[in-house]
Each structure stands twice: as C-alpha cells, then as structure tokens.
Amino acid sequence: MLPDLDLFKEAFRRYAAGVSVITARSAAGEPVGFTATSLASLAAVPPLVTFNMALSATSWPTIAETDHVAIHLLGTEDVALASRMAANAAHRFLGEDWQEGPHGLPVFPATGVLIAQIEHRQPVHNNAVVVARVIDGTLGEQEAPLVYHERAFGSFRPLPN
Amino acid sequence: MLPDLDLFKEAFRRYAAGVSVITARSAAGEPVGFTATSLASLAAVPPLVTFNMALSATSWPTIAETDHVAIHLLGTEDVALASRMAANAAHRFLGEDWQEGPHGLPVFPATGVLIAQIEHRQPVHNNAVVVARVIDGTLGEQEAPLVYHERAFGSFRPLPN
Numbered sequence A, B: 001m002l003p004d005l006d007l008f009k010e011a012f013r014r015y016a017a018g019v020s021v022i023t024a025r026s027a028a029g030e031p032v033g034f035t036a037t038s039l040a041s042l043a044a045v046p047p048l049v050t051f052n053m054a055l056s057a058t059s060w061p062t063i064a065e066t067d068h069v070a071i072h073l074l075g076t077e078d079v080a081l082a083s084r085m086a087a088n089a090a091h092r093f094l095g096e097d098w099q100e101g102p103h104g105l106p107v108f109p110a111t112g113v114l115i116a117q118i119e120h121r122q123p124v125h126n127n128a129v130v131v132a133r134v135i136d137g138t139l140g141e142q143e144a145p146l147v148y149h150e151r152a153f154g155s156f157r158p159l160p161n
Helices: A005-013 A060-065 A076-084 B005-013 B060-065 B076-084
Strands: A020-025 A031-036 A040-043 A048-054 A068-073 A112-124 A127-139 A147-149 A152-158 B020-025 B031-036 B040-043 B048-054 B068-073 B112-124 B127-139 B147-149 B152-158
Touching: A005 B112, A005 B127, A020 A060, A020 A076, A031 A048, A040 B048, A040 B127, A048 A060, A048 A112, A048 B040, A048 B048, A060 A112, A060 A127, A068 A127, A076 A152, A112 B005, A112 B112, A112 B127, A127 B005, A127 B040, A127 B112, A127 B127, B020 B060, B020 B076, B031 B048, B048 B060, B048 B112, B060 B112, B060 B127, B068 B127, B076 B152
Parallel strands: none
Antiparallel strands: A020 A031, A020 A068, A040 A048, A048 A127, A068 A112, A112 A127, A147 A152, A152 B152, B020 B031, B020 B068, B040 B048, B048 B127, B068 B112, B112 B127, B147 B152
C-alpha cells in the first residue's frame, strides 16, 4: 500500500460528485461565489448541509465572516454556470443572469436554490469545513443532475437491469 | 420561498452524489461499516476527506472511538456492496468478500480503498462531521463511478458536445 499523493488523486478521480455553486455577499457589498463539488446533506431535521473549501480560495474571506450563503444545486442546464464559477473570480458576476435574493445574496437560476445560515466553520490545516442550516429555498426547472468526474462535467445514467 | 422539509428533500433528490463504504473495527473487535453518500475531498496536501453521519447510526459508537477507518470508493461493479452496507447491519459482514487490512480494518475489494486516521469529529445537533487524514491506500480495478440519485444507484454519463 502506497500512501502517496498520486494514489489519493487517482482514487478521487475514480469518484464522482454532485455540483453546486455557493454564493455570498461580502462585507463590502460585493457578490462572491464558487463552484463546489463537496456539498453534502448532513441531516434533514433540522435541514443541515456541509461543504469544504480552501482558506486560499478567493471567496473564503467572505465565507469566514458572513452569516448567510445561497447554495445552488446544479442540473445539466447549468453547466456554463458551473464552469464560470470555477474560473477567473473577476468574471463570475459580470452577467445579468443573477439577482439579489434574501439577505442580499446573489441568486442564479438553478434546479434548486437553498438559503442557509452558517452554523459552524471548522478549520482543518489550510481548509475549512462549513456547516450551514437551510432556512429557505426555491425549486427551479426539473433537470438532470450535474455530476463531476475525471475533471469533466456530465450527468447521471441509470444502471442497466 | 418556503423553508420546509419537503423542499429541502426535493432539492437534494435533484442532486447526485458519489458512493462510498466506510468501515472500522469496534473496540470489541467486530467489523462495522456503512454506505455513505457524503464523502468529499477536503484537501490533497495533506490528503484529507470528510464524511457525515447521524449519531443514531449503528456504526457511530465505533466511529466515535476508533482511530482509523477504511474508505472504499465504489464503482458500478460494487453496487451490491453499496446496497448491502445500507441494509440490515447484522448482515453486512456475513460474506467472505472482505479481509483484514491495516490496523485490523475490514477491507472489501473496491475501485479505490483509502486507509485514514480520524482527525476531528464535529458534533452538529444529532449528527457528526468527521474529518480524516488518508495515510495509505490501494487501487482496485478501474471502474465507472457509482452515483446515487433519486434514491437509486447509477453511474456517470458525459454530456453531449
């Protein structure tokens, strides 16, 4: 058994993840956000979620301070948003496809949008695990889920019977 | 906007997640384990992962006490294991498809197996967020990733160009 970085990376390349976009409003009033492949449900009662981020992320200073985030669950129609929110931070909110939602949060159209209050930030080395409680939300168009695997976006396919 | 349980559940039904099986050895020496759809990478350097569980889970008393877990990243060939490790806890280790790995951990064949040391357990209401550091691992056969969506197992499909 080899405890090396290549093995860790290759193991996670073989894994798949759902795709979300998490946004917030900075203390200076600017919209910030990023694409996450770590969003997970923690509990339904009360409705809790977790997501992970690096302390070096451009959005971290805002997530470290803010009370609220908007969590966008993405479908296949939202793949351009997923790509944009993972690229140059200066270009993420230049379009007119978002509007101001509850608590001033920037909200994009998505198959699901959850408004959440941050309950806990756990620092771990140069990263943080964020726990948030869902307090509001809307459903958009029903879409096939967006899935990330092998550094590419795709979707879900049922297994053959 | 409706902050209700149905909306939260419907939003996550529209989401997809990778599938893993997490195992450990209880203080009494028994193998324990469960299927998780919350496993996420936290960092590559050092190699860290997170997963979530309910404090009511049959495996929690072991995860609360043990130092090490085996994290199995599942592919489509492992779907029967995913189903079994999500069903009756008394039947999960009755087969002969597992063996003892590092630290006495029960290890199943899977497309990726990571041996990890638990670094942190964050209680949140009736749940826990677990942070673990990967210290060892093996790769199995290359497989298409197992994906969970709409209460069913499936896999990844690329988007059409």
